Amino acid sequence: MILRTEIADILRDPEIGAEITVMGWVRAFRSNRFIALNDGSGAQNFQVVVPDKYQEDPALEPVFRKIGFHACIKATGKLVESQGAGQTVELQADTIEILGENKLDVYPLQPKKQTMEFLRENAHFRMRTATFSSVFRIRHAVAYAIHKYYNDRGFYYMHSPIITGSDAEGAGEMFRVTTLDVNNPPRTPDGAVNWKEDFFGKSTNLTVSGQLQGEIAALAIGKVYTFGPTFRAENSNTSRHLAEFWMIEPEVAFFDIENNMNLAEDFVKFLINHVLDNYPDDLQLLDQRIKDEEKSLPQDKRRPMGLIEMLRFVVENDFARVSYTEAVNILRSSNHFKKGKFEFEPVWGSDLQAEHERFLVEKEFKRPVIVRNYPKSIKAFYMRENEPGTDGAPELTVAAMDVLFPYIGEVIGGSQREERHERLVARIHEMGIPEEELWWYLQLRQFGGAPHAGFGLGFERMVQFITGMGNIRDVIPFPRTPKNAEF
RNA sequence: GCCUCAAUAGCUCAGCUGGUUAGAGCGGCGGACUGUUAAUCCGUAGGUCCAAGGUUCAAGUCCUUGUUGAGGCGCCA
Numbered sequence: 001m002i003l004r005t006e007i008a009d010i011l012r013d014p015e016i017g018a019e020i021t022v023m024g025w026v027r028a029f030r031s032n033r034f035i036a037l038n039d040g041s042g043a044q045n046f047q048v049v050v051p052d053k054y055q056e057d058p059a060l061e062p063v064f065r066k067i068g069f070h071a072c073i074k075a076t077g078k079l080v081e082s083q084g085a086g087q088t089v090e091l092q093a094d095t096i097e098i099l100g101e102n103k104l105d106v107y108p109l110q111p112k113k114q115t116m117e118f119l120r121e122n123a124h125f126r127m128r129t130a131t132f133s134s135v136f137r138i139r140h141a142v143a144y145a146i147h148k149y150y151n152d153r154g155f156y157y158m159h160s161p162i163i164t165g166s167d168a169e170g171a172g173e174m175f176r177v178t179t180l181d182v183n184n185p186p187r188t189p190d191g192a193v194n195w196k197e198d199f200f201g202k203s204t205n206l207t208v209s210g211q212l213q214g215e216i217a218a219l220a221i222g223k224v225y226t227f228g229p230t231f232r233a234e235n236s237n238t239s240r241h242l243a244e245f246w247m248i249e250p251e252v253a254f255f256d257i258e259n260n261m262n263l264a265e266d267f268v269k270f271l272i273n274h275v276l277d278n279y280p281d282d283l284q285l286l287d288q289r290i291k292d293e294e295k296s297l298p299q300d301k302r303r304p305m306g307l308i309e310m311l312r313f314v315v316e317n318d319f320a321r322v323s324y325t326e327a328v329n330i331l332r333s334s335n336h337f338k339k340g341k342f343e344f345e346p347v348w349g350s351d352l353q354a355e356h357e358r359f360l361v362e363k364e365f366k367r368p369v370i371v372r373n374y375p376k377s378i379k380a381f382y383m384r385e386n387e388p389g390t391d392g393a394p395e396l397t398v399a400a401m402d403v404l405f406p407y408i409g410e411v412i413g414g415s416q417r418e419e420r421h422e423r424l425v426a427r428i429h430e431m432g433i434p435e436e437e438l439w440w441y442l443q444l445r446q447f448g449g450a451p452h453a454g455f456g457l458g459f460e461r462m463v464q465f466i467t468g469m470g471n472i473r474d475v476i477p478f479p480r481t482p483k484n485a486e487f
Numbered sequence: 488g489c490c491u492c493a494a495u496a497g498c499u500c501a502g503c504u505g506g507u508u509a510g511a512g513c514g515g516c517g518g519a520c521u522g523u524u525a526a527u528c529c530g531u532a533g534g535u536c537c538a539a540g541g542u543u544c545a546a547g548u549c550c551u552u553g554u555u556g557a558g559g560c561g562c563c564a
């Protein structure tokens with residue numbers, strides 16, 4: 001059995017004079033004497049002092065030569081107070097053992113700043129860097145906090161299917177799932193691919209959302225949430241989109257749009273607080289990373305607040321809440337618009353452009369913003385129709401809501417669902433969706449339906465916001481994007 | 488999908504209006520160094536200039552197409 005002490009435990013409660021064994025990867029080896037060791041248990045490195053005998057004794061010299069960047073070592077010795085300035089304690093090693101040699105002449109990474117693009121191409125090694133170990137520790141923390149939040153409030157974790165037979169979810173292009181031979185699929189007499197011969201006896205896809213199935217559960221056990229992978233075959237080339245991402249979708253019976261907004265705000269703040277309270281070292285490191293990176297930028301291109309300062313600001317202040325109609329009025333009466341600074345004119349009936357959302361969040365309210373009650377014409381079929389004239393809107397609206405964040409834009413999209421059977425049927429027909437695809441969804445409204453609401457939170461976008469990473473591909477271990485499925 | 492930009496050593500980049508043998512820093516390798524914090528100092532090796540065509544006496548440099556990457560937009564979470 002392997003016995004070792006984790007670095008985080010040593011640093012949390014150092015027992016001077018104790019005999020300990022540590023194992024980890026060398027982050028730096030300086031002066032042929034000082035190893036900065038990290039075992040992943042925390043953001044801070046631990047200094048191991050290599051005794052002189054490893055250089056002087058010919059029997060030990062081969063070990064000495066293998067101590068290098070990202071080599072894996074085991075060190076045993078006595079924990080002492082450090083004489084150097086950078087750390088309070090260190091290991092005065094007695095024996096050093098190489099667990100995994102690193103062939104530095106061909107190893108791609110270097111102990112220096114490297115570009116995110118390069119590290120992405122080396123995703124099998126990038127987690128060994130300070131930045132990525134912090135990012136992925138925080139990713140874990142957010143995932144844990146999601147389950148804790150809902151469990152503590154009586155929600156049930158619901159597993160929605162990853163393979164779906166419904167293509168009426170309406171959230172985007174889908175990836176097909178098939179076992180048919182793509183070069184020679186079975187055909188019907190008229191020449192079309194015969195999906196009846198496919199594995200499931202019908203055409204199937206990877207899910208784009210667990211919402212519809214979430215509604216089934218909410219209308220039986222009340223408060224549920226899903227948290228799983230989601231797939232969109234959109235050719236989206238941005239720093240905020242992935243083809244495979246994780247989504248959290250709470251769905252709650254006896255909830256209206258107001259309940260929904262309150263839940264969304266409280267939930268998101270809980271996640272941020274959890275990380276602030278439990279991962280200060282990782283946040284500190286990421287905060288510093290951004291400050292260093294921004295040193296070369298002009299003042300007006302830098303973030304107005306540091307990362308930690310911004311996270312605190314978000315949890316300590318109420319989110320701004322406006323109706324879509326108000327939002328359009330605000331945009332149209334802004335000096336920004338009057339001076340012609342918007343590329344797209346804000347008009348009632350068109351979706352808000354990214355520049356409009358940024359204006360509301362960064363200039364007008366300077367905090368997260370929840371926009372509600374969007375035009376019916378631009379939103380999904382399942383959203384509940386509002387009474388005519390709600391918020392003074394010129395046309396019909398639906399009880400939809402988007403939560404907009406600085407830097408990353410839309411982090412949550414949700415709605416109160418249309419629970420009135422006849423309206424839902426009418427809407428489905430209006431949008432040309434085949435009714436038989438949604439037979440079960442419609443039956444929920446005929447047999448003991450209830451008012452209910454829910455939303456989807458983009459997990460990676462949340463992690464992106466909390467870590468301050470500029471590209472969503474750097475907060476998921478193995479990003480799936482157009483033209484890229486390496487690792 | 489659209490627009491813009493980029494691709495030169497392991498990495499980050501320089502390489503002028505086309506002109507001899509392709510440049511630096513970092514990293515690697517070899518050496519020095521008894522308290523370093525991106526350690527420092529000396530030495531050294533390292534190149535299919537993304538690919539395929541084309542223009543030209545001559546292409547890393549110009550043109551075309553493709554591939555990949557980045558930023559922005561759209562789609563959304």
